[in-house]
Amino acid sequence: MKTIFYSLLLIFAISTSGIGQTKNNIVVKGELKKWHTIHLLFEGPTCSETDFRPNPFLDYRLEVTFSNGIKSYKIPGFFASDGNSSETGAKAGNKWQVNFVPDDTGTWKYTVSFLSGPNIAINEKTSDGKPISPDGLNGSFWVASSDKKSPDFRSKGRLITTGERYLKFIETGQYFLKGGADSPENFLAYSEFDNTPPKHKYEKHIGDWKTGDPIWHGDKGKGIIGALNYLSSKGVNSVYFLVMNVQGDGNDVFPWADIDERYRFDCSKLDQWEIVFSHMDRLGIMLHIVLSENENQLLLDAGFLQTQRKLFYREMVARFGHHLAVTWNFGEENGPAPWYDNLGQSIAQRKTGLEYLKKINPYPSFIAMHTLPSDPERTNRLAPLLGFKYLDGASLQVDRPKDVYQTVKNWIKLSADSNRQWVVNMDEIGPWHTGVFPDSRDIKHDTIRTEVLWPTLMAGGAGVEWYFGRLDLTTEDFAMWAAMWDQTSYAVSFFQKYLPFWRMKNTDHLVTGKNNLCFAIPGEKYAIYLPAGDQATIQIPEGRYQIKWYNPRSGGALTDGSLKAIKGPGVFSPGNPPSDPKKDWVILISAQQKENTQKQKN
Numbered sequence: 001m002k003t004i005f006y007s008l009l010l011i012f013a014i015s016t017s018g019i020g021q022t023k024n025n026i027v028v029k030g031e032l033k034k035w036h037t038i039h040l041l042f043e044g045p046t047c048s049e050t051d052f053r054p055n056p057f058l059d060y061r062l063e064v065t066f067s068n069g070i071k072s073y074k075i076p077g078f079f080a081s082d083g084n085s086s087e088t089g090a091k092a093g094n095k096w097q098v099n100f101v102p103d104d105t106g107t108w109k110y111t112v113s114f115l116s117g118p119n120i121a122i123n124e125k126t127s128d129g130k131p132i133s134p135d136g137l138n139g140s141f142w143v144a145s146s147d148k149k150s151p152d153f154r155s156k157g158r159l160i161t162t163g164e165r166y167l168k169f170i171e172t173g174q175y176f177l178k179g180g181a182d183s184p185e186n187f188l189a190y191s192e193f194d195n196t197p198p199k200h201k202y203e204k205h206i207g208d209w210k211t212g213d214p215i216w217h218g219d220k221g222k223g224i225i226g227a228l229n230y231l232s233s234k235g236v237n238s239v240y241f242l243v244m245n246v247q248g249d250g251n252d253v254f255p256w257a258d259i260d261e262r263y264r265f266d267c268s269k270l271d272q273w274e275i276v277f278s279h280m281d282r283l284g285i286m287l288h289i290v291l292s293e294n295e296n297q298l299l300l301d302a303g304f305l306q307t308q309r310k311l312f313y314r315e316m317v318a319r320f321g322h323h324l325a326v327t328w329n330f331g332e333e334n335g336p337a338p339w340y341d342n343l344g345q346s347i348a349q350r351k352t353g354l355e356y357l358k359k360i361n362p363y364p365s366f367i368a369m370h371t372l373p374s375d376p377e378r379t380n381r382l383a384p385l386l387g388f389k390y391l392d393g394a395s396l397q398v399d400r401p402k403d404v405y406q407t408v409k410n411w412i413k414l415s416a417d418s419n420r421q422w423v424v425n426m427d428e429i430g431p432w433h434t435g436v437f438p439d440s441r442d443i444k445h446d447t448i449r450t451e452v453l454w455p456t457l458m459a460g461g462a463g464v465e466w467y468f469g470r471l472d473l474t475t476e477d478f479a480m481w482a483a484m485w486d487q488t489s490y491a492v493s494f495f496q497k498y499l500p501f502w503r504m505k506n507t508d509h510l511v512t513g514k515n516n517l518c519f520a521i522p523g524e525k526y527a528i529y530l531p532a533g534d535q536a537t538i539q540i541p542e543g544r545y546q547i548k549w550y551n552p553r554s555g556g557a558l559t560d561g562s563l564k565a566i567k568g569p570g571v572f573s574p575g576n577p578p579s580d581p582k583k584d585w586v587i588l589i590s591a592q593q594k595e596n597t598q599k600q601k602n
Helices: 002-017 203-208 222-233 267-283 307-320 347-360 377-385 401-417 446-458 478-498
Strands: 027-029 038-048 060-067 072-076 092-100 106-116 138-143 167-169 178-181 238-242 286-290 326-329 366-370 393-398 423-429 463-466 517-521 525-530 538-550 565-572 585-591
Touching: 038 060, 038 106, 060 092, 072 092, 072 307, 178 286, 178 478, 203 222, 222 267, 222 478, 238 463, 267 286, 267 307, 286 307, 307 347, 347 366, 347 377, 366 423, 393 401, 401 423, 401 446, 423 446, 446 463, 446 478, 446 517, 446 525, 463 478, 525 538
Parallel strands: 178 238, 178 463, 238 286, 286 326, 326 366, 366 393, 393 423, 423 463
Antiparallel strands: 027 038, 038 092, 060 072, 060 106, 106 138, 517 525, 525 585, 538 565, 538 585
């Protein structure tokens, strides 16, 4: 009843607030609650997504400023055809939409700006535009608290960068560790999206769709929604996907009205994407939005920041920037690559594009860049961006698993030394044709676990995503990697449950043993990873310390080994594991008298 009341209140406030403009009826979708998306649909000029002049995407500029007396957000809007195109497939209409997520309760005021004019959507001089109805419309509405529970992101707030090694939720203060899917990169080449080549059906996951989950056109969408349900059930909290791979590896994902179009967008398809992305919010799965790939990074304006590229970025941000957990990945394998005749965006082109993408985004979302797989190319393309204030992190590709630990450590240190700490993720493991084998070929995943997963986290990396090699573009059944999802969940859960990892640093110098790794707050908390079950010693200061063991292969509770406690100062052996001494183990050493009372909210 409360939700109905607030919705009626908002409709009344908007419909009556613009003096002389009450003819502009407004449709409201969504709940009026903190961290929930509110979709406002305005009546404006009637257009079609195929119109040449005026082009509804380029020659109109809708922006709505929302404020609550302390905060103010200018949110870009977009042409939405009939306002229900995910169901109707409509290409024409008079609805114009803004997606807003309030980050506080109470009264929010809004003011509408609606301008027309050639290329006004991307024109920095808004004075060049002509105001048209509903320009000037204003009003207010009341926002209540959210009633959602974890893993729903609406219970945690927006995920943002803070200048630290990890992303953080605004509402709860919880730090985020990523365990995600990097394949298929053409995840959106789904047969039941409008105007989309039918590369994926995800038929194996239709049974994972649940009553009450979203669908469109009657019963479409069950495959992709079910796939996300399955991934969420396995602890996956991020999915990587291209929103544009024209002339790329898949050549099957594009936001435009046609694969050869660059100035007009497919309203119904993008509305269906929004249904899927909103479901990801509810499941607690980050949107890892990749804006280009190596083969097509020069497709728009030859890599320069001109009309096509500006419009593409603006439409993507306007339609999807409101989502609470987003990685905006500037480009997969961005920069000139030797296998592509060393063609690619220059440093200057990347910098201007990154700056534009950051500045047009009204929310403080995370912007990263995917790398080439090996050095010297990776360093040559990425190092010039160290310290650049419009890039927040590195999305690493590493072609050899044994190089992961040093690579992650290196970019964490290099970015810290540049006075702009990056969030560093391990997003694609090579070699390109292998990635992570399905369980049928590698049920134990020992190499990936011992050389990639745990080393990334022990180095201070912010998370991992798994790439499937030759199966990348054809992946239909995510259950083929069930054991890898489980092992990833065991690692992320250990860090989230037992470690104040956001305060810990790599401290390998404190331990002995070949390839043994240490992540610690000296004198307080130590996590030691033994990738080969080798013997180790640990140097500790004065105090009494408890010793527990964790099995990274099967997860579960902490267990005792041969030694339950040690007393410092000195160099000590933590003893032997509970079983399987030749396999990998994690040792947790905690100072008893200095036990950290700061607990992370789950």
